[in-house]
Amino acid sequence: MSSTMHVRKAIHFASLRAKLAQQGKAGLALRLLPAAALAGFLLVFAARTLLVSFPAAPTTSPSSSSFSTSQRQQDHQDTAECAKATGLPLPVMEALVHYTTSNVTPQQTADEIGVSLRVLQRRAPCNFLVFGLGHDSPMWAALNHGGRTVFLEEDASWIAAVRSTHPALESYHVAYDTVLTDADSLLQLRDHPACVAQPDLTAAAEASCRLALRGLPPVFRELEWDLIMVDAPTGWTPQAPGRMGAIYTAGMAARARRPGDGPTDVFVHDVDRPVEDAFSKAFLCEGYLAEQVGRIRHFVIPSHREKDGTPFCP
Structure with a gap:
C-alpha cells in the first residue's frame, strides 16, 4: 500500500474528527484533532515500515497462522513504542493506526x-x-x-x-x-x-x-x-x-x-x-x-x- 493511500486515510480520519468536534463544545474531540494530524504524519512512516518488514504470508504456508500472530504482536509492540515516543495515549494511537490503515469504519454515522x-x-x-x-x-x-x-x-x-x-x-x-x-x-x-x-x-x-x-x-x-x-x-x-x-x-x-x-x-x-x-x-x-x-x-x-x-x- 502506498504512502499516498495512508495520507488519504489519515486525512479522512481527521475529517471525521473535525465533523464530530463541530457537533459539541470544545473538549475531547478537539483535543484529538491535533493528535490525529500528528498521527497521520507518523503513520505514513510507521505503516510503510511495518508493511516492508512483514509482507503478507502465503495462505498455503503451514506456518502462516504463527507468522500472522507474530506479525500482530510486533505491530502492537511498534504501536506502543510509537505512542510512548510521541506522548499519545496507547488506546488513542492504536485507534488511529487501526482506522488509517484499514478499510473498516464504525457502524454508526x-x-x-x-x-x-x-x-x-x-x-x-x-x-x-x-x-x-x-x-x-x-x-x-x-x-x-x-x-x-x-x-x-x-x-x-x-x-x-x-x-x-x-x-x-x-x-x-x-x-x-x-x-x-x-x-x-x-x-x-x-x-x-x-x-x-x-x-x-x-x-x-x-x-x-x-x-x-x-x-x-x-x-x-x-x-x-x-x-x-x-x-x-x-x-x-x-x-x-x-x-x-x-x-x-x-x-x-x-x-x-x-x-x-x-x-x-x-x-x-x-x-x-x-x-x-x-x-x-x-x-x-x-x-x-x-x-x-x-x-x-x-x-x-x-x-x-x-x-x-x-x-x-x-
Whole structure:
C-alpha cells in the first residue's frame, strides 16, 4: 500500500474528527484533532515500515497462522513504542493506526457518534459498558482514555479475532437465551411485577424475569456504569437473540446505580428496527429520553435507589 493511500486515510480520519468536534463544545474531540494530524504524519512512516518488514504470508504456508500472530504482536509492540515516543495515549494511537490503515469504519454515522461523544466530553474518563464488540470498539476505548471501557460480545470466536489485533480491549463473552421471535411476548413483561418492581437485576433473575441476563461477568456488578451503549447482540434474523435482554439489563443497571453517583447515560442504536424501538421506549422509558439522532437514542436514567417507591417510568 502506498504512502499516498495512508495520507488519504489519515486525512479522512481527521475529517471525521473535525465533523464530530463541530457537533459539541470544545473538549475531547478537539483535543484529538491535533493528535490525529500528528498521527497521520507518523503513520505514513510507521505503516510503510511495518508493511516492508512483514509482507503478507502465503495462505498455503503451514506456518502462516504463527507468522500472522507474530506479525500482530510486533505491530502492537511498534504501536506502543510509537505512542510512548510521541506522548499519545496507547488506546488513542492504536485507534488511529487501526482506522488509517484499514478499510473498516464504525457502524454508526458521524452524527450518531456525536451524541455519545458529547456525553463523553463531559464524563470521560468514566466507566463505559458496551453491548457489542465491533469495528467501532477501538474508537470508544480511545475516546474514554483513562476510564474503563468494557465490551460484552455474543460471539466467542469474534472476541478471539479482535483480541489478536486489539489485545488491550477488555471484552467478555455473554450468552443470550432469547430469540427475536419471542419479542412480542417478552414486551408484555413490562407489566410483570417480577421485572419492574425493584431496581435489582439479581432479584429479577431470581424471580424468573426472562429479560434479566444471566451469566454476566463479575465486572458487570463490580462497577457503577456511567455510560451504557446497546449496539448488540444481533437482531436482524428470526433466530437471532435480539436486544430485548440487553436493553432491559442496561435500564436495570442504571436504576440500581449507587445513590449519589448521578444518572446513567444509556444509548441504544438501530432504533429504526421494531424491537429496538419498542423495547427502548418500554424499558428505558420515553420520560427519560433526552435525544434521538438518526438511529440512536440517548436516555438519562436516574438511580431508583435514591428514593424508595420511584416508579419504573416517570
